[in-house]
Amino acid sequence: MTAKRILIVEDEKPIRDLVAFGLRRAGYEVSEAEDCRSARASLVDQRPDLVLVDWMLPDMSGLELTRSLKRDKETEDIPVIMLTARAEEQDKVGGLEGGADDYVTKPFSPRELLARIQAVMRRASPAGGEDVLEFEGLRLDDSSHRVTVGDAEVALGPTEYRLLHFFMTHAERVFGRGQLLDRVWGGNTYVEERTVDVHIRRLRKALEPYALDRLVQTVRGSGYRFSAREG
Amino acid sequence: MTAKRILIVEDEKPIRDLVAFGLRRAGYEVSEAEDCRSARASLVDQRPDLVLVDWMLPDMSGLELTRSLKRDKETEDIPVIMLTARAEEQDKVGGLEGGADDYVTKPFSPRELLARIQAVMRRASPAGGEDVLEFEGLRLDDSSHRVTVGDAEVALGPTEYRLLHFFMTHAERVFGRGQLLDRVWGGNTYVEERTVDVHIRRLRKALEPYALDRLVQTVRGSGYRFSAREG
DNA sequence: CCCGCATGTGACAGAACGGTGACGGTGCGC
DNA sequence: GCGCACCGTCACCGTTCTGTCACATGCGGG
Structure with a gap:
């Protein structure tokens, strides 16, 4: 089984590490980015199967990143899951409107995150995802x-x-x-x-x-x- | 079926007692540890089927314990549930608690805890889990x-x-x-x-x-x- | 120390089990 | 309608397992 690649875009290192660690354990290949700039770079050469984007990012909001992702023919098929803090919950509508395929509010249980990742990928896979x-x-x-x-x-x-x-x-x-x-x-x-x-x-x-x-x-x-x- | 063993790692005695009491009533065999040192000892000779770890511990954070657990081939299959106080969840922890299989926020209802324990165990056993x-x-x-x-x-x-x-x-x-x-x-x-x-x-x-x-x-x-x- | 009974042990024939090739039937595309 | 691919069933065969026996061994009591 080729490992699915996931890109995490999150500026807070501890959280990023945590999530990355968990996902690697679950058998995913994980790459990390702490801002939208490096996220774009990774997107090009890693071609991840899924992107996890934090809502709050230093250089550009996660929403912006998602939007631009979905606008680009090259990357529009890559599913995106947004991470939002509870306080930002009211913005979830905005997140989905931005083109995110799903969103998860922090804090979230590992189960939940994995379940959503799998669900989203399953949905996306007929496009080109591999099984x-x-x-x-x-x-x-x-x-x-x-x-x-x-x-x-x-x-x-x-x-x-x-x-x-x-x-x-x-x-x-x-x-x-x-x-x-x-x-x-x-x-x-x-x-x-x-x-x-x-x-x-x-x-x-x-x-x-x-x-x-x-x-x-x-x-x-x-x-x-x-x-x-x-x- | 042999009774499932659960190890509780929690430094506050009242809470520990309470949880242990409840779990024993539910038919589990419970062992307790108040810090990571003794937790490790118990892990070796008790080989619990599940570990409940408090986030805040005196000698090492529960997160560290969980991580090291999941890194060790010997113990990586043992499911871990983290206990976190609500105050801690907002700022620090984003999600996958270093490989924990689930987490429960304090205060929690006994019902919820039991439900999660069962869910996690059920999931652990058929996968790679064995008989x-x-x-x-x-x-x-x-x-x-x-x-x-x-x-x-x-x-x-x-x-x-x-x-x-x-x-x-x-x-x-x-x-x-x-x-x-x-x-x-x-x-x-x-x-x-x-x-x-x-x-x-x-x-x-x-x-x-x-x-x-x-x-x-x-x-x-x-x-x-x-x-x-x-x- | 010896006897008697409980258990260990090797052999064997029948039964059970799974491997295998063949066959007829069925549905589908041409 | 014909041929093809696939499916389910069967009959036959070698292999493995099983239960039983006959005999060997050994333990314990008298």
């Missing part, structure tokens, strides 16, 4: 619906694709055939449990040329597991 | 269905796995063959009692390479026991 899972050299790009190993493309049927997607988002856990039917086929389909075996087989066969069939492991008596570690 | 039993270096991860000692994987058949799982969740107690048949095989199976012996044997054999077969002990005339203490 890539990677595991042991195996890449699954959900937006383009492609599975690749290096340059080669792995040909999968729809069911195998969903199965692999499910596994890649739930690695290291064992799932019984019933659970897989529930979660990959859908809760109210009735098919034989052994059908799962057959699709596991097909998935393995597709991964075999790359010696990645080992990732799909049988746990005798329980089901299957997707894992890098041999079992 | 891990550990005993004398022997690890049984039920979600991935793996039994390991250090890096090595212990190969167990289905029955041996269930047997070990049962023992690890019921250590230090003696079970007769009949009881084991009931609880590991299932209430309505009819098999010879001596069959238990054979599976005990197989389990021991699998643990032998790691000198852990000593954990499965025979109680002559009564049955078997899983225990670290010899005899």
